[in-house]
Amino acid sequence: MSILTLSARDGLLTRGKRDDSHHSRPGHPGWLRCFSLTDDQHARSLRLSIRATRSGTHASHHDSRGLAKRRALLVLCGVALVLNCRSAEVRAQVPSWLEQYRQPAARLIGEATGDTFAWRRLAVLTDSIGHRLSGTPQLDRAIEWAAAEMKRDGLENVHTEPVMVPHWVRGNESADIVEPGRHGMVMLGLGGSVSTPASGIQAEVIAVHSFNDLDAAGSSLKGKIVFFNVPYTSYEETVTYRSDGPSRASRLGAVAVLVRSVGPPGLRTPHTGALQYAADAPKIPAAAITTEDADRVQRTIDRGDRVTVRLRMEAHFESEALSANVVGELRGREKPDEFVVIGGHLDSWDVGAGATDDGGGCVVTWEALRLMKKLNLRPRRTVRVVLWTNEENGTRGGTAYRDQHRSELGHHVMMLESDNGVFRPLGFGFTGSDRARQKIRAIATLLRGIAADAVLPGGEGADTNPSVREARIPSLALAVDDARYFTIHHTPADTIDKIDPVEMARCAAAVAVMTYVVADLADRLEW
Numbered sequence: 460m461s462i463l464t465l466s467a468r469d470g471l472l473t474r475g476k477r478d479d480s481h482h483s484r485p486g487h488p489g490w491l492r493c494f495s496l497t498d499d500q501h502a503r504s505l506r507l508s509i510r511a512t513r514s515g516t517h518a519s520h521h522d523s524r525g526l527a528k529r530r531a532l533l534v535l536c537g538v539a540l541v542l543n544c545r546s547a548e549v550r551a552q553v554p555s556w557l558e559q560y561r562q563p564a565a566r567l568i569g570e571a572t573g574d575t576f577a578w579r580r581l582a583v584l585t586d587s588i589g590h591r592l593s594g595t596p597q598l599d600r601a602i603e604w605a606a607a608e609m610k611r612d613g614l615e616n617v618h619t620e621p622v623m624v625p626h627w628v629r630g631n632e633s634a635d636i637v638e639p640g641r642h643g644m645v646m647l648g649l650g651g652s653v654s655t656p657a658s659g660i661q662a663e664v665i666a667v668h669s670f671n672d673l674d675a676a677g678s679s680l681k682g683k684i685v686f687f688n689v690p691y692t693s694y695e696e697t698v699t700y701r702s703d704g705p706s707r708a709s710r711l712g713a714v715a716v717l718v719r720s721v722g723p724p725g726l727r728t729p730h731t732g733a734l735q736y737a738a739d740a741p742k743i744p745a746a747a748i749t750t751e752d753a754d755r756v757q758r759t760i761d762r763g764d765r766v767t768v769r770l771r772m773e774a775h776f777e778s779e780a781l782s783a784n785v786v787g788e789l790r791g792r793e794k795p796d797e798f799v800v801i802g803g804h805l806d807s808w809d810v811g812a813g814a815t816d817d818g819g820g821c822v823v824t825w826e827a828l829r830l831m832k833k834l835n836l837r838p839r840r841t842v843r844v845v846l847w848t849n850e851e852n853g854t855r856g857g858t859a860y861r862d863q864h865r866s867e868l869g870h871h872v873m874m875l876e877s878d879n880g881v882f883r884p885l886g887f888g889f890t891g892s893d894r895a896r897q898k899i900r901a902i903a904t905l906l907r908g909i910a911a912d913a914v915l916p917g918g919e920g921a922d923t924n925p926s927v928r929e930a931r932i933p934s935l936a937l938a939v940d941d942a943r944y945f946t947i948h949h950t951p952a953d954t955i956d957k958i959d960p961v962e963m964a965r966c967a968a969a970v971a972v973m974t975y976v977v978a979d980l981a982d983r984l985e986w
């Protein structure tokens with residue numbers, strides 16, 4: 460019985476720590492706290508232990524099995540005390556205001572993780588609509604669908620806010636090795652690239668492994684296709700070859716650029732993503748090739764063979780298109796004019812299904828409001844979900860939000876973006892003052908039961924940054940185990956089958972608890 464009790468407590472250790480934290484009054488001696496088991500769970504645990512010990516005592520008069528049982532129970536009681544002492548250490552750090560949020564947090568976590576609703580909603584978006592590049596009818600449909608679904612959830616003030624977005628069209632494209640031998644590479648043009656002439660560009664490929672290499676090659680690159688074969692280290696480090704490589708090569712006379720896909724080796728998956736043309740360099744077409752094809756080109760060059768590629772791309776911009784941010788709210792019960800804003804970006808690249816980047820982020824943040832509504836948990840302040848448009852190739856949604864809400868940015872208490880995938884949640888990245896971080900840390904302890912209680916540096920989000928930077932708003936970013944993220948993002952493999960429904964439900968739970976408590980705090984979270 461005691462074993463069961465203890466293993467149950469072990470499994471719910473974090474809940475145990477949470478539930479007894481209201482004994483952490485200043486000046487309350489630690490040892491006394493160890494024995495003050497007035498909490499329901501602890502009391503039940505102790506009662507069970509005592510009852511078992513007593514029956515063991517009686518039994519010991521009659522047989523040695525009883526004695527052994529009693530010894531075992533005493534050991535278990537000792538373990539219980541050690542566990543309770545550990546709880547006491549934790550209790551000592553937990554502020555009293557957190558107590559009132561244990562029950563709502565447990566309800567939100569229970570509701571989120573008791574169902575696969577979030578994953579199924581994402582499946583509808585990714586299966587029935589699919590990828591959603593800015594300017595496409597699919598993104599328009601996704602916006603309409605999201606607004607209609609938010610209304611069905613019973614969210615308030617559901618509306619769309621117009622945003623003009625760039626409309627880049629990929630068109631047909633190919634990159635073929637024509638010598639030595641012929642080989643059709645798997646490629647994706649980089650977002651924002653210009654086209655080749657209709658007949659394509661055929662030229663020798665020169666491989667470089669850094670910008671230093673590039674500059675050293677200098678004028679020998681004239682008329683050549685520059686191939687940035689830079690192995691992936693981290694996204695931040697490697698992405699610069701995709702974004703800045705084309706213009707840097709063009710200044711030296713290159714006619715086109717190929718980049719090794721920015722991501723770990725996948726299964727012959729090319730990664731698209733935006734390039735940034737510099738104003739002072741001629742625009743040349745640029746495409747990503749798979750790591751497998753990158754290695755093949757490199758091996759061939761290393762053998763001393765000349766590699767010639769024919770690149771054909773129809774990529775171009777059409778006129779800007781009308782798009783929108785989708786907004787839904789749960790109005791605050793006491794301070795409806797103060798806002799906690801959470802969301803993800805509804806647009807995606809034009810390959811895969813935009814499941815991880817960032818349909819999942821949209822759904823798990825939106826879930827926070829649906830869960831609160833369903834459980835009749837209405838915080839003091841208004842919680843607003845925003846599904847931003849055009850993050851991938853313009854960030855117009857994020858800047859439009861800042862511009863359209865400029866007058867109320869001072870009343871934004873916190874902003875949170877989920878755009879790192881919805882894999883196993885770890886906690887949150889946070890940007891703001893140390894004082895605010897202490898509060899976020901305390902709230903995060905409510906997420907120990909789902910192991911999502913880490914508070915890490917880095918609360919930035921591409922769509923929240925414009926507002927956050929202008930008005931110094933504390934900001935959070937959902938942090939997840941992103942080991943799989945960069946293998947699939949911006950690729951044809953960004954589909955929902957890579958996402959685990961349980962992990963996704965936990966992401967929704969983490970966002971819901973953090974958002975609810977921040978929106979309900981008696982004193983607003985201050986920068």
Ligand SMILES: [Zn+2]
Nearest residue numbers: 816817850878
């Ligand atoms: Zn994204």
